[in-house]
Each structure stands twice: as C-alpha cells, then as structure tokens.
Amino acid sequence: MNKPxxxxxxxxxxxxxxxxxxxxxxxxxxxxxxxxxxxCPAGENIQQWLSLVQEEKFLEAWNVIMQNNxxxxxxxxxxxxxCEKTCNRGKFDGAxxxxxxxxxxxxxxxxxxxxxxxxxAPTGKKILIIGAxxxxxxxxxxxxxxxxxxxxxxxHIKPGGMMRxxxxxxRLPRWVVDAEIRRIIxxxxxxxxxxxxxxxxxxxxxxxxxxxxxxxxxxAKIDIETNxxxxxxxxxxxxxxxxxxxxxxxAALGEMLGKIVLVYGGGNxxxxxxxxxxxxxxxxxxxxxxxxxxxxxxHDSEIQEALQEGIEILCLRCISMIDGNKVLLDKxxxxxxxxxxxxxxxxxxxxxxxxxxxxxxxxxxGPLANVDGLVVTEKGSLEVDKxxxxxxxxxxxxxxxxxxxxxxxxxxxxxxxxxxxxxxxxQGIEITPNAKTEVANFKKINTxxxxxxxxxxxxKFDAISFEExxxxxxxEKIISESRRCFSCGNCFHCDNCYGFCPDNAIRKSPDxxxxxxxxxxxxxxxxxxxxxxxxxxMVAQLx
Amino acid sequence: xxxxxxxxxxxxxxxxxxxxxxxxxxxxSGHRACQGCGEALAARCVVDxxxxxxxGNIAVVNATGCLEVFSCVYPENSWxxxxxxxLFGNAAAVATGVASAFVxxxxxxxxxxxxxxxxxxxxxxxxxxxxxxxxNDDVLYVCYDNQAYxxxxxxxxxxxxILARTATTLPVRGYMGNAAGTGKNVPQIAMAHExxxxxxASICNIRDLEEKISKxxxxxxxxxxxxxxxxxxxxGYPPSETVRIARxxxxxxxxxxxxxxxxVVVGSTPIDNPKPVEEYLRAQRRFxxxxxxxxxxxIIETIQQIASRNLxxxxxxxxxSHE
Numbered sequence: 057m058n059k060p061x062x063x064x065x066x067x068x069x070x071x072x073x074x075x076x077x078x079x080x081x082x083x084x085x086x087x088x089x090x091x092x093x094x095x096c097p098a099g100e101n102i103q104q105w106l107s108l109v110q111e112e113k114f115l116e117a118w119n120v121i122m123q124n125n126x127x128x129x130x131x132x133x134x135x136x137x138x139c140e141k142t143c144n145r146g147k148f149d150g151a152x153x154x155x156x157x158x159x160x161x162x163x164x165x166x167x168x169x170x171x172x173x174x175x176x177a178p179t180g181k182k183i184l185i186i187g188a189x190x191x192x193x194x195x196x197x198x199x200x201x202x203x204x205x206x207x208x209x210x211x212h213i214k215p216g217g218m219m220r221x222x223x224x225x226x227r228l229p230r231w232v233v234d235a236e237i238r239r240i241i242x243x244x245x246x247x248x249x250x251x252x253x254x255x256x257x258x259x260x261x262x263x264x265x266x267x268x269x270x271x272x273x274x275x276a277k278i279d280i281e282t283n284x285x286x287x288x289x290x291x292x293x294x295x296x297x298x299x300x301x302x303x304x305x306x307a308a309l310g311e312m313l314g315k316i317v318l319v320y321g322g323g324n325x326x327x328x329x330x331x332x333x334x335x336x337x338x339x340x341x342x343x344x345x346x347x348x349x350x351x352x353x354x355h356d357s358e359i360q361e362a363l364q365e366g367i368e369i370l371c372l373r374c375i376s377m378i379d380g381n382k383v384l385l386d387k388x389x390x391x392x393x394x395x396x397x398x399x400x401x402x403x404x405x406x407x408x409x410x411x412x413x414x415x416x417x418x419x420x421x422g423p424l425a426n427v428d429g430l431v432v433t434e435k436g437s438l439e440v441d442k443x444x445x446x447x448x449x450x451x452x453x454x455x456x457x458x459x460x461x462x463x464x465x466x467x468x469x470x471x472x473x474x475x476x477x478x479x480x481x482x483q484g485i486e487i488t489p490n491a492k493t494e495v496a497n498f499k500k501i502n503t504x505x506x507x508x509x510x511x512x513x514x515x516k517f518d519a520i521s522f523e524e525x526x527x528x529x530x531x532e533k534i535i536s537e538s539r540r541c542f543s544c545g546n547c548f549h550c551d552n553c554y555g556f557c558p559d560n561a562i563r564k565s566p567d568x569x570x571x572x573x574x575x576x577x578x579x580x581x582x583x584x585x586x587x588x589x590x591x592x593x594m595v596a597q598l599x
Numbered sequence: 600x601x602x603x604x605x606x607x608x609x610x611x612x613x614x615x616x617x618x619x620x621x622x623x624x625x626x627x628s629g630h631r632a633c634q635g636c637g638e639a640l641a642a643r644c645v646v647d648x649x650x651x652x653x654x655g656n657i658a659v660v661n662a663t664g665c666l667e668v669f670s671c672v673y674p675e676n677s678w679x680x681x682x683x684x685x686l687f688g689n690a691a692a693v694a695t696g697v698a699s700a701f702v703x704x705x706x707x708x709x710x711x712x713x714x715x716x717x718x719x720x721x722x723x724x725x726x727x728x729x730x731x732x733x734x735n736d737d738v739l740y741v742c743y744d745n746q747a748y749x750x751x752x753x754x755x756x757x758x759x760x761i762l763a764r765t766a767t768t769l770p771v772r773g774y775m776g777n778a779a780g781t782g783k784n785v786p787q788i789a790m791a792h793e794x795x796x797x798x799x800a801s802i803c804n805i806r807d808l809e810e811k812i813s814k815x816x817x818x819x820x821x822x823x824x825x826x827x828x829x830x831x832x833x834x835g836y837p838p839s840e841t842v843r844i845a846r847x848x849x850x851x852x853x854x855x856x857x858x859x860x861x862x863v864v865v866g867s868t869p870i871d872n873p874k875p876v877e878e879y880l881r882a883q884r885r886f887x888x889x890x891x892x893x894x895x896x897x898i899i900e901t902i903q904q905i906a907s908r909n910l911x912x913x914x915x916x917x918x919x920s921h922e
Contacts, residue, residue, distance in 0.1 A: 073675055549606070549607070551604065552606075554618060555618050558632060560627060566621075568608055576629060580635035581839030585840065585843060
C-alpha cells in the first residue's frame with residue numbers, strides 16, 4: 057500500500073453517494089389544466105397560446121387558437137369570456153384580458169391574411185351541414201380538416217347565423233365575420249345560401265352524415281293584451297331588418313321606433329336591442345325585467361355598458377297590458393330563496409312609442425317533423441346523446457338547437473365536438489374521452505414570485521354608433537398583457553426548481569429543458585413548493 | 600424581469616447565476632445535508648457566483664460545522680474548488696494566511712472566502728474573525744446562519760433567537776426557551792469594525808444574495824456577508840418549507856436585508872406590507888411553546904417588537920432605493 061500515513065481509501069467525489077435512496081416522495085413535472093382552459097366552452101388552450109404571444113410568436117399563437125376555434129377575431133369580441141372569470145390572476149390583481157388579446161391576434165390574422173393548413177387526404181365521405189351559423193361553420197371547418205367533403209345549406213342570403221343576425225355590428229363588425237367565414241369556406245367547403253331544407257329525410261340519401269345546426273331563430277311570444285295602434289316588434293326581427301338593409305334604412309327604422317322605447321327581457325339580446333334602439337335615434341330607452349338586477353341573465357359587462365350609455369333598467373316589473381302608447385306594468389315581488397315571482401298588487405303606467413320583445417328564442421321544428429327518431433324536448437330543444445347524435449343514426453346536432461347555454465362560444469365548441477363524433481362515426485371508431493386532468497387552482501400558485509400589475513383595460517365604446525371602436529394595440533401592449541399570465545399548471549421555465557434544489561438534482565440543458573436526476577433527489581419538495589405555477593407534483597415513492 | 604423568479608425564459612438578462620445551465624456547481628451532488636437544507640443551497644449559490652465573477656480564481660476556507668461535515672466525509676468530497684478545513688474556531692485566521700500566501704506567491708488574482716456556520720462565527724471563531732476585521736485582511740467571510748449548533752444536535756448558539764427551543768434551552772416550567780436579552784448581532788459587530796463591506800442576505804432571494812456576493816468578492820479588505828439559512832431539523836418544519844420560512848422571516852422584518860459600507864448602512868430591501876411575526880413563528884416547532892396554553896399572551900409581542908425595531912432601524916419601509 058503506497059498511501060500517505062493513516063489514509064486507507066482513495067479519495068473520491070461525493071457523486072458516488074447516491075442520496076436519491078433517502079427519498080420517500082418524489083417530484084414530477086406535470087401539466088395541470090389551467091382554469092381558463094377548463095371553463096372555455098370552445099376548449100381553447102388559452103395558456104398555451106398566451107405563452108406564444110409572450111414570445112411575440114403571434115402566428116404560432118393564432119395556429120394554436122385555430123386548433124379549437126376557427127373564429128378568433130369574432131370570439132375576441134362576442135365571447136362572454138368565462139376564462140377571465142376563473143383566471144387565477146383575478147384573485148391576485150385582476151384577470152388577464154384574454155378576450156382583448158384574442159381579438160388582437162384574430163385581427164392580425166385577418167390583416168396579414170394568415171391561412172388555414174391544408175385538409176387531410178380526401179376520405180370520400182360526404183357530410184351535409186344545415187345552417188351556416190357559428191356551430192355549423194365550426195363543424196364544417198373541423199370536418200374538412202379530417203378530409204371529408206362538406207356541404208352547407210343556409211336559408212338566409214348570407215352565412216353567419218346569430219353572428220350576423222343576433223349581434224349588432226357595433227359589437228361585432230361584419231368585416232370580421234365575413235373574413236373569418238371566407239377563410240373557412242376557402243378550405244374547400246361547398247356553401248349554398250338562400251337554401252331552405254324543408255325536409256331532412258330527403259337529404260339523408262345523398263350524404264353519409266348530417267349535422268343540424270339550425271339554431272333557435274324563432275322569437276318567443278308572450279300573450280299580452282294589446283290594441284291595434286300599438287307598435288311592437290321582436291328584437292331578432294329588428295336586427296334582421298338592420299342587417300338585410302346594410303344600415304341603409306336606419307332613419308326609417310328610427311322613425312318607426314320613435315323616441316321612447318321599451319325593451320322587455322333580461323338577457324344579452326335585450327341589452328343589444330336596447331343599445332340598438334339608442335343607435336337608431338331613440339332618446340329614452342328602458343329595459344323592463346321581471347326579477348332583480350343581480351338575477352339578470354345578461355352578462356355583467358354588457359349591463360354596465362348599457363347603463364353607461366344612459367339606458368334605464370326597470371327591475372321587478374312585468375308588462376300586463378299595452379294600450380296604444382300606454383304600457384301597464386305590474387310590480388313584482390321576488391323571493392330569491394325559492395326563485396319565485398309574485399305580483400305585489402301595485403301598478404305603473406309608462407308611455408312608450410314602441411315595445412321591443414327579447415324574451416327568448418325557439419327552434420324551428422318544421423324540417424325535423426318527418427324524420428323518425430328525432431326527439432324534441434319539453435323545453436323545445438332537439439335531444440342528442442353524449443356523442444352529439446340524435447335519435448337517428450347518422451344525424452347529429454349542436455348549437456342553439458340542442459339544450460345548453462346557447463352562447464356563440466358554446467356553439468363553436470359543439471361544432472368541434474360534433475366533428476370529432478361524426479368523424480369517429482364515419483370511420484367506425486369509438487371515441488375515448490380524455491382523462492380528466494387536475495385543475496391548477498389558485499392554491500397551486502405561489503404568488504410570492506409575481507409582481508402586481510394593473511390589467512390592461514380599454515374602453516370598448518366611446519360613441520353611440522353602429523361603428524365598432526377601433527382598438528389596435530401596439531405589439532408591446534399585447535406582449536406585456538400576455539406576460540401577466542400565471543401559466544397555471546404549466547412550466548414557463550422560471551428555473552426556480554433548478555436554482556432552489558439544495559442537491560443539484562435538477563439538470564438544465566442548454567436549450568432550457570429541465571430534468572430531475574433521481575440519483576440525488578432527496579425528495580425534500582422545495583421545488584414543488586417554490587414552483588410559481590404548480591407544475592411540479594410530489595408523488596409517493598413506492599419502490 | 601416580469602417575475603421575481605430565479606430566471607425566466609422570456610428575459611435572461613437579469614436571471615441569476617443559479618438559473619444558468621452552465622453554473623459551476625461548486626458543491627456537487629451526493630453531499631449528506633438533510634433534505635431541504637438551506638445551508639447547502641446557500642453555499643452553492645455563494646461559491647458559484649464567486650467562481651463566475653472571479654473567473655474561477657477562488658479558494659475557500661471552511662470552519663467546522665454542518666457545512667464541513669456534510670460536504671466532506673472521508674474519503675468523499677463535494678467541493679469542486681480549492682477548499683481547506685482546519686478547526687472550528689480558526690477559519691478567519693487560516694483564510695488570512697491563505698490570502699497572504701497568494702500574495703507572496705504572486706497569485707494576485709486569487710480571491711479568498713472563509714465560511715462557517717453561526718456557531719463558528721459568533722461563538723467559537725469570533726476572536727479570529729474580529730482580528731481579521733481589525734487587520735482588514737483581504738478575505739470575504741460568509742456566515743451561514745441557521746441559528747444553533749445543528750449537526751451536534753441543535754444546541755443554542757449566540758445567534759439563536761430569543762424564546763426559541765433548542766436542546767439546551769428547553770421550555771420547562773418557568774422558562775420559555777432561549778432567554779430574552781441574550782445573543783449577539785454579528786453583522787452589527789462587523790460594522791463596528793468599520794470594514795469596507797457588510798451585508799445580510801437570505802436564500803429566499805437568490806438574485807439579491809448573488810448581487811451582494813458578486814460585489815463583495817471583488818472588493819479589497821475584509822468583507823462580511825451574513826446569510827439566513829433555515830434548518831428543517833433544528834427549527835422543526837417540513838423540508839419542503841425551507842424557502843418559504845426564509846421568505847417569511849424577511850417579510851416580517853425579523854431578518855432585515857441590508858448593506859453597509861465602512862460601518863454605515865447604505866441600502867436595504869424594502870418590505871411592502873410587513874407581515875406579523877406570528878405567521879413565521881407558528882410555522883416552526885421551535886416556537887410551538889409560545890402558542891401553548893401556559894404561554895403568556897404578550898410573549899409574541901416581545902418578538903414583534905424586534906421586527907418592528909428592525910423596520911425602523913434599517914428603514915425597510917423603502918427609504919433607501921435598493922431595487
């Protein structure tokens with residue numbers, strides 16, 4: 057032995073001491089579901105496209121949106137953005153303005169004429185879609201991507217459905233709708249407008265599958281005592297009149313409505329109708345609603361904007377009689393606990409030049425009548441199973457025609473899901489539902505690593521007009537707002553785990569990829585605790 | 600950076616050395632520190648950034664203590680730099696000798712770090728340390744303060760906070776842990792020597808720690824950096840909480856982050872909304888007796904007063920701009 061005095065072992069690095077054996081729990085990188093994605097009716101991967109916007113990769117971000125939603129610019133305006141309501145940042149300093157970012161990216165796509173990727177190889181299958189609204193067009197887009205041959209029949213002279221005939225142009229300008237529809241149709245979809253399908257049964261012979269997306273275009277009626285001189289119309293008819301005449305006859309319409317206009321209803325359509333009346337020249341617009349302001353189904357931001365424009369909302373009132381320009385209102389009591397309404401015996405008469413009804417819409421059951429297996433529910437919706445198929449094999453339905461929340465975003469989501477189901481049906485395969493991913497809730501966020509910053513707030517309206525207010529954000533604003541995203545549940549490469557590991561058990565490669573070296577990880581869990589976005593999970597070490 | 604994280608893929612300009620894929624890892628894996636050791640983490644941060652700033656020209660003298668014991672178990676060694684251990688109390692003196700040896704042998708670029716725990720710094724080696732400060736020897740002394748003798752079984756040191764339970768300050772009838780009115784404040788002692796640079800740092804803020812070390816390692820003369828390193832074993836909290844505990848100590852004002860030059864405080868890291876000390880104390884078993892049924896209710900207030908005094912003394916409300 058040729059070693060210095062009292063030395064019997066070769067000196068060595070501590071790397072030979074595999075401290076990973078101490079561990080009873082181990083960290084794992086996970087992708088948890090961000091709350092925005094979890095609530096998006098169209099199933100958008102919001103966190104993912106925001107992360108691309110953060111890197112100024114706008115085209116890539118747009119492509120990610122287009123994987124789930126072919127209408128970014130439209131949705132960036134007309135969507136009620138449930139994502140922002142659940143945004144974890146809302147519990148910190150204000151939700152990320154996802155809606156405005158989607159609009160900005162959508163507008164960039166239109167301005168730069170970004171196109172959709174080519175469809176898959178032709179499958180030879182033919183599909184008919186009835187109705188070119190958000191749901192029908194969304195289904196067409198996804199089915200075309202699978203390589204199917206898609207035909208759309210639309211009964212109006214222009215496609216768009218409720219995007220055109222249900223939402224006024226100051227909220228959703230038609231150049232946006234037209235551009236996004238044109239992009240979808242250009243993928244190789246046959247669109248026949250002004251074509252009414254009287255009987256679905258006759259079409260079944262010519263197509264391998266049919267998707268019913270006829271919506272709910274029939275305005276609901278309420279039985280109210282009226283006399284002949286009364287000026288009453290439905291919100292939907294008003295919108296259609298404006299749309300079909302390209303705003304040419306607004307003066308005549310305004311004259312017809314008069315100066316004092318009542319709108320009956322509490323949904324978004326009622327708000328849209330009231331604001332439209334204001335734009336047609338009415339001086340005094342009141343919304344009459346049965347329940348309390350808190351119970352109004354209209355979206356809160358819409359209500360606020362209407363109030364800002366000077367629209368009055370009279371709650372707890374029902375119209376009981378309309379006599380010429382006198383409208384008799386019953387005052388109501390509302391019991392919030394039991395959700396019941398009762399008259400309190402008091403009355404009120406207000407003067408109005410016209411009354412607009414916006415009390416709901418029904419589906420048109422005419423074309424469904426002769427088909428065996430189609431079931432219309434008591435509430436007047438077409439029944440479908442979990443795969444969006446009606447009682448008749450090969451006939452699917454989605455959008456406002458089936459039960460649901462009846463928003464445009466839901467309709468787009470139905471279109472996507474139906475396309476998957478129709479494709480599976482045509483290929484003869486089963487759809488395996490995605491495994492439920494854990495949602496990254498606020499508790500998973502380590503807010504110590506975020507600075508507070510004010511959310512980007514932009515006034516969407518400043519003048520009462522049918523023109524949309526032009527909001528074009530500079531790139532820096534788009535990027536800085538996107539960088540407020542917490543990236544809930546998904547690693548954004550902050551290197552906290554790498555930097556805080558006392559055992560150097562996390563390795564970082566030159567391209568930034570992080571891996572855990574379980575040879576040395578002692579399972580302390582600091583990485584998981586200090587992960588700002590909840591992307592590291594501690595799991596039991598069983599072996 | 601938009602976030603307060605160690606790095607960020609969107610902005611690596613201000614990222615810490617610890618976020619770099621090619622950081623040196625001066626203390627390598629396989630060391631025998633407990634799970635969640637704050638000291639092992641802090642030592643790597645200090646050595647890596649010093650290694651980067653000096654272009655690899657550093658040597659480290661280590662006092663006896665946890666850091667020495669867990670990193671250097673015969674025949675294994677975790678250090679990837681010139682590293683020397685002698686005794687418990689003489690690290691500062693040995694480092695002085697090493698620094699002189701470099702000067703004499705013409706290795707003028709070599710920078711020397713002496714390091715140890717709070718035991719070797721504030722108790723056993725305080726004499727040597729004070730001598731080093733007195734002569735203004737060209738050494739950066741780094742104290743990793745885990746507030747007791749941890750590797751021998753959690754005995755009290757003069758850096759143990761008041762009212763804390765240790766093996767030698769057990770709360771028994773009539774005694775509430777470490778007696779109030781005892782202990783030393785080594786950063787203040789160092790400042791009293793009017794050496795060129797004194798700073799405090801915490802492992803909860805690695806970018807700040809690295810900034811201070813980068814500055815200190817290049818200065819001439821005696822420098823002292825005091826790093827707060829929570830200890831899961833001795834303080835009684837789960838190993839995963841180490842960084843959080845460190846952060847709580849800073850956020851309540853009990854561990855102020857400041858810099859001093861020539862004996863005068865020149866900057867401190869402001870605290871936006873100082874948190875009550877109770878949250879920090881409750882998270883650790885060494886303070887559990889303060890919340891027991893026999894504890895006088897006003898006892899927390901004595902600790903709160905220390906934090907409040909720090910807020911004023913180091914002007915943590917933001918009077919110094921340190922960002």
